[in-house]
Amino acid sequence: MKYLDEYRDAELARKLLEQILRVQKRPWVLMEVCGGQTHSIVKFGIDDLLPKDIELVHGPGCPVCVTPLELIDKAHAIASRPDVIFCSFGDMLRVPGSECDLLTVKSRGADVRVVYSPLDCLRIARKHSDRQVVFFAIGFETTAPANAMLVWRAKEEGIRNVSILVSHVLVPPALEAILDSPRNRVQGFLGPGHVCAVMGYREYEAISARYKVPIVITGFEPVDLLEGVLMTVRQLEEGRAEVENQYVRAVTREGNIAAKKLVFSVFEVCTRKWRGVGPIPQSGYRLREEFRDFDAERRFDVGSINTQEPSVCISGEVLKGVKKPLDCPAFARECNPAHPLGATMVSSEGACAAYYLYGRHLKTEHKPALDSQSSVPLKP
């Protein structure tokens, strides 16, 4: 596949690995910020190929995982209303709220639909003018332009039966929260490629300078990731700390100016709760006052729902990179993709799910707890 195969080339990957081996002299701890990067790393077995003393910890960049329980409960309350068509990205459907997930809400009769673009909601709203169409607007800066466009067009075109349930979060405040933690181990970041395709990387320069940490904006294919690791390790070995751009085919310093303009005309920055982490100031978006009519939380009066996160799992620590999925005693035992206890096991982008799906737990000393829940062999 053109534009992909080039970045999955085994020979190129091998050369990059050799260069990493040549450059790296000391052990380093790097964090890949994005869920999509985590996904690729385990899907292609990249962590397997890297030298043992380059440790990759998985960052908070999975939008599904960081959506707080409270908001999921609100989504369920709204989706359960008979007058509502509830639209969502696919992987949000399996995320457990305090009682169940959206797939179960659907099985009880709710009209829950998977859409690929938020703009599909406009079409659905026009077709069902007697019903309320609600979009679950989750994501980082990457999905913000399309979600903003939905609201902007609904207002322009006078489509009143559309609203969005907003859970937008931002990457830079999360990186600062990680770096501010006294237990932080991360020495360099593979920065979020798609987020920066929208926002540019200018705002990461201040973080890199303030915390003296290398940030290399990195893509999502194996060759991208290996090159990102090489560039970060090279900075660390040379004692540099700056923002570099590996993902030049998609990212510029200023980002997508038209998209940013749209985002800031519809959203404003606010404090947001992160699942497993808690509230982080100035870490998300909410609708601006002039678009507040399109806020599903207001339209359906779910403000009284206030859910506390359970304390059993360590997903917050995993999100911050302090712990790895295998550090959790529940991992692949009580907690697995069929019965997720925490956010990071839910989405295929989540660090725990990525570990589980691609079998990291099977290759380690940990007991393959799969056996306890998979089939009992039934020989005649």
Next chain:
Amino acid sequence: MSQSENHPMMPGESCPAPVFEHRQIILGHGSGGKLTQELIERLFLPSFNNNYLAQLNDQALLDVNGLRLAFTTDSFVVTPIFFPGGDIGRLAINGTVNDLAMSGAAPRFIAAAFILEEGFASNDLARVVESMREAAQEAGVLLVTGDTKVVNRGKGDQIFITTTGLGILERPVTISADRAWPGDKILLSGTIGDHGMAIMSQREGLEFEGAIESDTAALHGLVAAMLDTSTEVHCMRDPTRGGVATALNEIADRSRVGMELVERNIPVRESVKGACEILGLDPLYVANEGKLVAVVAPEAAESVLDAMRNHPLGRDACCIGEVVAAHPRRVLLKTEIGGSRVLDVMLGEPLPRIC
């Protein structure tokens, strides 16, 4: 899959069979993945367990007065009912023919039950029936009995078809998911993911350069060509729902062996690859309706592969890996860039990812 599964049993309550804990059926229970497996093992098997059913193959092999019969049934509930490369009628014949063929049997007779929704266009029904007639004729099976029911509008989705098939196993072969042996080669008859992505691109209104067509086909001819070459075919599956990854996991699990696959050797059409990339799906978990995977003794693998490649439905056949004694019940994949990962069974319906 949700916390509804976590309900503890009431004190004093006891149950000899594993309990099926879902309070409601969700779509994932029909996905062919882990949830389907759970439904079968916790609900159906405890009630109906017998030596035939316990084999858990796609068909039961029955010995009736010395005659070896293959017997199977399958329901078809696809949306849309007409799709590039086929329709629900063709699928209903080919699917059941293939379930029989995977045992090495020659398919002979089909029974068909139709559940029609009030208001369904009779022209569409005629189209479906005509395509079933065609498919049955091509596969050399006779549709010998059937049933029709009509449900109220809104209680069905246009048309559901259940087909039941009977075949005769005349060859001296025993093909079963529990017969894979370390050293055996794993053969795949062609490109993967075509059917699933054809349906999904229609359903989601996605338009790709070069339309993706379903691969629906009756495979008994290909199987006959393979078995004419060697009887050392140990296991065979048509990787429908759950895809190649799930089919191979079932074999690895039932045979208590490990498997090692080479990603580079697994053929995927460019258009299917592209569609999977866009939706965040893995072609190894996407449904096929005209492909098979076979586990073959190493000494016979090359000749069987040649026989496959000489058959129109096996032109792109290749060896995608082998059975190993290490890591029993785990399927490992050597990735394109040389890393490795475990291919697990699919959980439920594949869900498109956000980014």
